[in-house]
Amino acid sequence: MEDQRKKSRKGYFLVFLSFLAGCFFLKASGVSTAWSLLPPAIAIFISFITGSLHVSLLSAILVGSFISSYGRSQEVLPSLLGAGVQSGQYFYSALADTTNLQILGFVFFILSMVHVMTMSGGLHAMVFKLQRWIVGPRSAQFVTALLGCFIFIDDYANTMIVGSAMKKVTDRYNISREKLAFLVDATSAPIAGIALVSTWIGYEVGLFSEMAKKFDWTLDGYAIFLNAIEFRFYCFFMLAFVFVNILFGFDFGPMKSFEKSPVKTEEEVEEVKGHVLNALLPLISLLILVFAALWWDGGGWSPENSPFSLKSWRKVLTASQNGISILFVSSMVCYLMAVISGFVSTHLKWREYKETVVAGIKSAWIPIVILVLAWSLKEVCDDLKAGEYIVSLLGETIPKTYLPILVFIVSALTAFSTGTSWGTMAILIPTVTPLAVELAGGEYGIFVSLSLAAILDGAIMGDHCSPISDTTIMSSISTDCNLLNHVKTQLPYSLIVGVLALCVGYWPATMGFSIGISFPVALFLIVLLFFGLKSFKKRGGSPL
Secondary structure, eight states: OOOHHHHHHHHHHHHHHHHHHHHOOOOOEEEEEEEEHHHHHHHHHHHHHHHHHHHHHHHHHHHHHHHHHHHHHOOOOHHHHHHHHHHHHHHHHHHOHHHHHHHHHHHHHHHHHHHHHTTTTTHHHHEEEEEEEOOHHHHHHHHHHHHHHHOSOOOHHHHHHHHHHHHHHHHHHOOHHHHHHHHHTTTTTTHHHOOOOSHHHHHHHHHHHHHHHTOOSSHHHHHHHHHHHHOOOHHHHHHHHHHHHHTOOOTTTTTHHHHOOOOOOOOOOOOSSOOOOOHHHHHHHHHHHHHHHHHHTTTTTTTTTTTTHHHHHHHHHHOOOOOHHHHHHHHHHHHHHHHHHHHHHHHOOHHHHHHHHHHHHHHHHHHHHHHHHHHHHHHHHHHHHHHHHHEEEEEEEOOOGGGGHHHHHHHHHHHHHSSSSHHHHHHHHHHHHHHHHHHTSSSOSSHHHHHHHHHHHHHHHHHHOTTHHHHHHHHHTTTTHHHHHHHHHHHHHHHHHHHHHHIIIIIIHTTOOOOGGGGHHHHHHHHHHHHHHHHHHTTTTOOO
16 A cells, blocks of 8 residues: 555656646647657556556646646646646547447446346356367467457457456466456457458548548559558567467566466356356347448448448448447447346346446446546647657658658557557558658559558557557456556567567568568567577576
């Protein structure tokens, strides 16, 4: 308790210094300047110092509001009062956004649905069924990662479903919650980002379509996305890293310490009265509803489209405009389905369902508050134009061969600082594309595809490393893992894969080398890394 108080005092002192620095050194607007990076930096540093994400996010919002107010008035007292008012406006903007409200609803109904499936015995029964394929820690992790790859329709759905469903299985085999959170997080955005059909693709294709119109390219947005897939080095390398890590059964860095003392449970997974359909029916229905609704929303009902045609799915996903709304409605319907299914099959009393609803509300309260604070901080970063400032650091006279490499780094830093990969894409794609086209001689080609892929990949890497990223937060929530522990253990793995993407992927590609060699070389280096570390440990060493 005393250590926590000391950490909190350090955090508050850092916030005080930020206010003081603003009073003395901020003489003009902080918009699109280095000052715009202070709020996300505050959020990240204080979260590591105090261990409290609520305190760090709220502090960052207040500091950002003060920077915005003080840069205009240059007076301390009015700026302090203005910071309070403007913070309220940021909170209101986050909550007034229809998409954000639908995401909050989705989180609530998914968490509540998990509580119902647990109470009705559905999840327990599903875990029992999974035991046929799970005989140890490796197979438990393999099934987790495989489920992450199968639920490719959306990263939110991926993290919430896989994390919640696999907790009991991984606990049984003494796999730490930190490792589970990594497996969930590492197979969510990378899969959703490269899947031919997902909510991510609709968003990315929409951004690409705008660029195609602007530059009069003959390709549509989906064709641009498909051209960029072969350059998605971080996504493919991360998936390879996950499965090689599972194969070797070896961890290093902060993850290693948690694997030595994992969450232990004496509970044995034994056959229960609940039926597996109490879990499978809502989960499978959720996926079917999402696919069916996306198909309808994108015009799939048109006679020229066929649900068995990949070309039709490409067109439908590009045209669909209501992916988040579909997730929200589908989760609500499937929550009610879970309630009815459990009520009919288990004959439990209404009082027990009432307790489950209350438990679902309690479990959703903390993630909802964190998400609202994270979105409010995004509003701060947007207001101060932090993303635009990072882009401006690239300069206007950058050598062509360095652009994809620098874009990957800048994209990762932007996503890390703002906590949003989609926001990073929205900022960088319209900003970097004109520069890439200019350096490519005004024509669309491999160089432009490489630069666009670097934006998408860097955004996902930064999202993986950021403690204020919504998918990072949701991965920790769904697995009941401490958020900061999740970030701390995942960070080294993400950085290694990021370095591989730069050195084995983007750098050779910009130099004109064939990318066909990049993937086998990366796989070889990943295997070599784990083989070397594991061999060193066997000889009595203590690597990393």
